[in-house]
Amino acid sequence: xxxxEEVLRLxxxxxxxxxxxxxxxxxxxxxxxxxxxxxLAALVGPSGSGKSTLLNLIGLLDTPSSGELYVxxxxxxxSDDEARTQLRNQAIGFVFQFxxxxxAFSVLENVLMPLMIRHGKPSRAETDLARxxxxxxxxxxxxxxxxxxxxxxxxxxxxxxRALVTRPPLLLADEPTxxxxxxxxxxxxxxxxxxxxxxxxxxxxxSHDPRLAADCERTIQLxxxxxxxxxxxxxxx
Amino acid sequence: xxxxxSLWTEWKIALRFLLDNRMQTLxxxxxxxxxxxxxxxITALITGLQANVIQRTLGTQxxxxxxxxxxxxxxxxxxxxxxxxxxxxxxxxxLRSIINWQDVRDVLDQDAQILAVxxxxxxxxxxxxxxxxxxxxxxxxxxxxxxPPRYQRIIPLADDLIAGRxxxxxxxxxxxxxxxxxxxxxxxxxxxLDAGEGREAVVDIAGIFELGVRxxxxxxxxxxxxxxxxxxDLPGGVTVIDTTVAEIFQADEVARRLARLTGLRAESWxxxxxxxxxxxxxxxxxxxxxxxxxxxxxxxGIASVLAVSVVQRTREIGIxxxxxxxxxxILRVFLLQGGLLGLLGSACGGLVGWGLVQVFNLFGPRLxxxxxxxxxxxxxxxxATVTGxxxxxxxxxxxxxxxxxxxxxxx
Numbered sequence: 001x002x003x004x005e006e007v008l009r010l011x012x013x014x015x016x017x018x019x020x021x022x023x024x025x026x027x028x029x030x031x032x033x034x035x036x037x038x039x040l041a042a043l044v045g046p047s048g049s050g051k052s053t054l055l056n057l058i059g060l061l062d063t064p065s066s067g068e069l070y071v072x073x074x075x076x077x078x079s080d081d082e083a084r085t086q087l088r089n090q091a092i093g094f095v096f097q098f099x100x101x102x103x104a105f106s107v108l109e110n111v112l113m114p115l116m117i118r119h120g121k122p123s124r125a126e127t128d129l130a131r132x133x134x135x136x137x138x139x140x141x142x143x144x145x146x147x148x149x150x151x152x153x154x155x156x157x158x159x160x161x162r163a164l165v166t167r168p169p170l171l172l173a174d175e176p177t178x179x180x181x182x183x184x185x186x187x188x189x190x191x192x193x194x195x196x197x198x199x200x201x202x203x204x205x206x207s208h209d210p211r212l213a214a215d216c217e218r219t220i221q222l223x224x225x226x227x228x229x230x231x232x233x234x235x236x237x
Numbered sequence: 238x239x240x241x242x243s244l245w246t247e248w249k250i251a252l253r254f255l256l257d258n259r260m261q262t263l264x265x266x267x268x269x270x271x272x273x274x275x276x277x278x279i280t281a282l283i284t285g286l287q288a289n290v291i292q293r294t295l296g297t298q299x300x301x302x303x304x305x306x307x308x309x310x311x312x313x314x315x316x317x318x319x320x321x322x323x324x325x326x327x328x329x330x331x332l333r334s335i336i337n338w339q340d341v342r343d344v345l346d347q348d349a350q351i352l353a354v355x356x357x358x359x360x361x362x363x364x365x366x367x368x369x370x371x372x373x374x375x376x377x378x379x380x381x382x383x384x385p386p387r388y389q390r391i392i393p394l395a396d397d398l399i400a401g402r403x404x405x406x407x408x409x410x411x412x413x414x415x416x417x418x419x420x421x422x423x424x425x426x427x428x429x430l431d432a433g434e435g436r437e438a439v440v441d442i443a444g445i446f447e448l449g450v451r452x453x454x455x456x457x458x459x460x461x462x463x464x465x466x467x468x469x470d471l472p473g474g475v476t477v478i479d480t481t482v483a484e485i486f487q488a489d490e491v492a493r494r495l496a497r498l499t500g501l502r503a504e505s506w507x508x509x510x511x512x513x514x515x516x517x518x519x520x521x522x523x524x525x526x527x528x529x530x531x532x533x534x535x536x537x538g539i540a541s542v543l544a545v546s547v548v549q550r551t552r553e554i555g556i557x558x559x560x561x562x563x564x565x566x567i568l569r570v571f572l573l574q575g576g577l578l579g580l581l582g583s584a585c586g587g588l589v590g591w592g593l594v595q596v597f598n599l600f601g602p603r604l605x606x607x608x609x610x611x612x613x614x615x616x617x618x619x620x621a622t623v624t625g626x627x628x629x630x631x632x633x634x635x636x637x638x639x640x641x642x643x644x645x646x647x648x
Contacts, residue, residue, distance in 0.1 A: 061559060061642035082563060089561020096645060100556040104250075104257035114560045116249070120242025162560075 006073065007091075007169045007202040008035040008058060013067035015053055027053045028225045030067065035204060037169060040196045042213035043206045045222035051206045052174065054222065058204065059092055059172050060084045072169060089118050093163030093201070097175040101147035101155055101162075108134065108143040111162045118166070126165075133161040136198075137191060153184035160191060164199060171195075173205045177212060189215060247566055250557075251573035258546060262578070265542045269582020269621065270589060272535040276528050277590025277617050282597070283524045285607035287517050291485065294510060297448045299355070299391050299479030300488045303345075303495060304502040305335045332360045334474025341478060341499050350482055350491050353390035356475040358382040358465045360432065364458060366420050367427025367439045374420050378412075378458045380430065382465020382475075391479045394446055394459070400424050401444035406461045409443035413454035417445045430458065432468040440464070532624055539578050539628040543571055547636045554636050555644025564637040571633030572626050579625025580618060587614035 010033040016026040027050045035041060045051050056062040057069060060076060069076050071091050076084060093114075101110045111130040115122045122130070134140050137157035142150055147158065156176060163171055173192070177185030189212050196203050207213050214233065221229040255262045308328045315321035335341060338356055345354040364378045385405055389395060394411070395403040401424040405411055410428060422428060422442050431437050440460065448454055466472050482491050485506070492505035507514055547554070554567055591614055594607050 056642040059559065061640075061645075085558070085561055085563045088559065094556075094559050096556070098552075100552060100645065102553050102556065104253035113557075116246045117557065117560055117562045117566065120239075120245040 005037040006034060007037050007039075007071070008033070008204075009070040009073075010034075010058070011068045011070075013057060013064045013069055015050075015057060015062070016065045019065065026065075026225065028057075028064075031225075031227060033220070033227065033230075035170070035202045037202055038196070038200045039218060040193065040203045040216050041205070041218040041220055042216040043204055043220050043222060044208070044210065044213045049222045050225040051222055055172055055174050055204070055206055058170075059094060060088045089114060090166065091168055091170055093166065093168040093171040095156070095159050095163050095171065095173040095176045097178045101158055103147055106144050106146060107139065107150065107158050110147060110158055111165050113162060114166045130161070130165055133164055134158070136195070137161045153180050153188065156180060156184075156188055157191065160188070160195070164195060164201070167199065167201070169201055171201050171203045173203065175206055175208065178208060185209065185212065243566060244569070247569045247573055250570045251577060254546065254550065254570070255574055255577060258549075261542055261546065265538055265578055266582045266585065268538045269535050269578060269625075270586035272531045272538075273583040273586025273617055273621055274589040274593065275531055275586075277587050277613060278593045278597075279524055279527060280617075281590070281594045281607050281609050281613060283520060284610065285605065287520065288608075289605040290513070290517065293449070294513060295485065295506060297392060297450050297453055298506060298509075300481045300485055300506050301351075301479075301492045301495065302504045303335065303341065303478040303480065303499065304504065305333055305476070306500070306502050308333075332469060332471065332476060334358075334471050334476060335478065335501060338475045338478060341501070344498070345478065345480060345495070348495075350484070350487070351480050352483055353387065353479075353481045355384060355387035355391045355479045356462070357388065357477050357479055358462060358469060358471060358475045359477060360465075360469040360471075362430045362432040362458070362468065364416070364420065365429050365431075366422060367429045376416060376419050376455070378416065378430070379456045380432065380458050380460060380465050380468060382460050382462040382469075384462055388479070391481055392448075397446045397448050398444050399447045401442065403446075404443040405459050408438075408440050408464070409461075410440040411444040411446060411459040412442060413457050414445055414447040415451060415455035416458070417442070419455065428458070430468060432470070434470070436468050436470060438464065438468055532620070535579075535582075535621070536624050536628040539575050539625050540631060542578070543575055543629050543632040544635075546574070547571065547632045550636075551639065551644050551647040554639050555641045555647065558639065558641035559645060567639075568633045568637040571636050572629045575625040575627075575629025575633070576622050577625070579621040579623070579628075582625075583618040583621030586621075587617050590614070590617075 010031050013028060013031040014026060015028040016024060018024045031054060043051055043054070053062070057064055060071065064077055071087055074087065076087065079087070102113065105113065108130055111133060112122045112127065115126050131140065131143060134143055137160055139154055139157055139161070142154065147155055150158070177188050180188060192203055192205065193215070205216065213219050216233065218230070218232050220227055308330060310325045310328055312323050312325070313321070342354055342356055345351055359379055359381045362378055362380045363375055365373060365375045383405065385403065399414060401411070403411060412422070412428065417423065420428070424442055424445065426442050427439050428442055429437065429439050446454070460468070462475070466474060482488050488505035489507045492503040492508070496503040557567065591609055594609050598606050
């Protein structure tokens with residue numbers, strides 16, 4: 001049984017592509033990793049080190065070639081697509097580099113989307129929660145706008161509100177500031193800190209930016225498919 | 238999650254996707270509308286036309302005629318181990334009665350597939366005016382002895398009367414308009430009928446009809462059964478039993494069954510109007526082909542628009558999947574879009590098709606009125622909706638199979 005506060009655990013996770021062909025290549029070579037509720041960790045590493053692959057595995061968008069991956073203590077490697085999809089909806093929130101809002105829906109509806117996917121029409125209380133989250137990320141007045149009518153930084157905040165609307169124990173962010181200017185990036189990162197403190201979810205942020213990573217309480221460095229350092233940062237804000 | 242709740246979300250996403258791609262949606266809806274309008278119009282037109290032709294044809298004849306079997310020569314069977322060569326001349330077919338026709342009539346009366354039964358005696362005669370006035374006009378006619386209430390149910394003769402009354406008993410006769418003109422007869426005039434071998438009768442003209450078929454209007458003389466039996470020297474006999482059936486296109490089948498049942502000859506209207514039926518069925522086949530090809534092109538239109546939409550929305554599909562949308566949900570989002578396009582397009586098209594029919598009825602050649610079956614437009618909409626869903630199947634399957642990790646990074 002996993003410890004109560006453990007959200008994520010990886011045991012000797014390997015990932016290889018093109019298995020059984022001459023092009024076979026292993027990208028991740030036995031990753032061991034644990035993430036607890038309330039932790040804010042940065043995953044850093046050079047391009048091609050396997051960060052995105054690792055994030056896809058953690059986000060249950062892909063399956064490891066070997067090893068085991070536990071989300072909320074639940075082993076996932078052998079579960080089927082349906083079970084993984086359901087777990088994704090319940091346990092994991094995603095924030096992507098290109099924010100990926102759905103243009104056909106308003107800002108508020110985008111935030112509500114994970115709930116609509118989960119159980120159809122959202123309740124009044126859920127709509128209120130979504131509005132509160134939008135307030136929280138500073139976009140209350142933009143609730144009824146279309147994603148195309150707001151700026152990139154604002155879109156990314158909407159994406160963060162969307163990722164949090166299901167109150168997931170684990171939030172994954174893939175280069176969430178990669179597409180934003182420095183000031184906006186800083187404010188988005190501050191938002192992560194605040195929400196981490198407020199909602200107590202574990203946050204794993206993939207980032208290129210060493211300054212932003214240094215702000216996190218824990219920094220995991222990935223090089224060539226191996227974790228080369230996993231350090232807590234006592235100076236983190 | 239309950240399917241109804243899930244469908245709420247899928248309905249919402251499908252609708253928004255369609256509204257978001259307004260131009261695409263509008264264009265394909267227009268295409269579907271044109272296709273549906275063509276289908277509705279051509280179906281109404283051809284159905285109306287054929288119903289009209291059949292009604293005109295069957296308005297003046299029975300669906301199945303039961304006749305006595307042909308008289309044939311009987312030849313002795315050849316002895317064993319021998320051949321027999323026979324030279325025969327076919328026998329003349331005398332006018333003769335159906336044996337035990339009352340029993341046959343009673344059996345037919347009980348038959349579920351038969352609506353009306355009318356025994357008739359018919360044979361040839363020469364007609365001329367009863368009172369000679371300036372020259373003698375003669376006409377060869379067909380005498381028909383009928384039981385009026387029964388015969389009315391086969392051919393509603395009373396509706397076709399243009400003068401007098403439909404009265405055939407007690408020395409009265411009803412004749413056609415052309416015959417009345419040829420012999421110079423009016424209501425109340427006398428008509429002399431000569432059936433040969435000295436059998437003659439003089440009858441009063443009680444009514445004049447116009448069936449609209451020249452041959453019938455010039456030759457038919459309706460009498461009551463008894464008088465015709467006397468004239469044609471078949472006391473108590475009838476030569477044919479006319480029937481109508483509930484399903485006119487099953488007449489052939491019913492006729493074969495009746496022939497087996499009664500041991501008599503049964504001729505269906507389909508047999509006697511072979512060429513007409515042939516023409517009608519070729520016409521139906523052509524219409525059917527047009528409908529199928531239009532439907533196919535509509536289906537391809539829907540499929541291609543959705544295929545494009547699936548590619549355009551790859552990333553959004555990826556994000557929906559990442560947020561926990563199951564494959565089935567993505568599948569249904571696109572199937573719904575196909576169905577919605579079909580429904581919307583065919584609703585517009587059905588309306589236009591219906592309008593075209595009304596325009597045809599008001600301003601067309603007015604040879605006949607096309608009735609629009611009230612189920613036609615809803616049926617067309619149903620078919621179009623189902624076609625839309627089927628056409629969406631391929632793109633929808635493709636969307637549902639996207640690998641979310643790949644789809645999210647699609648640019």
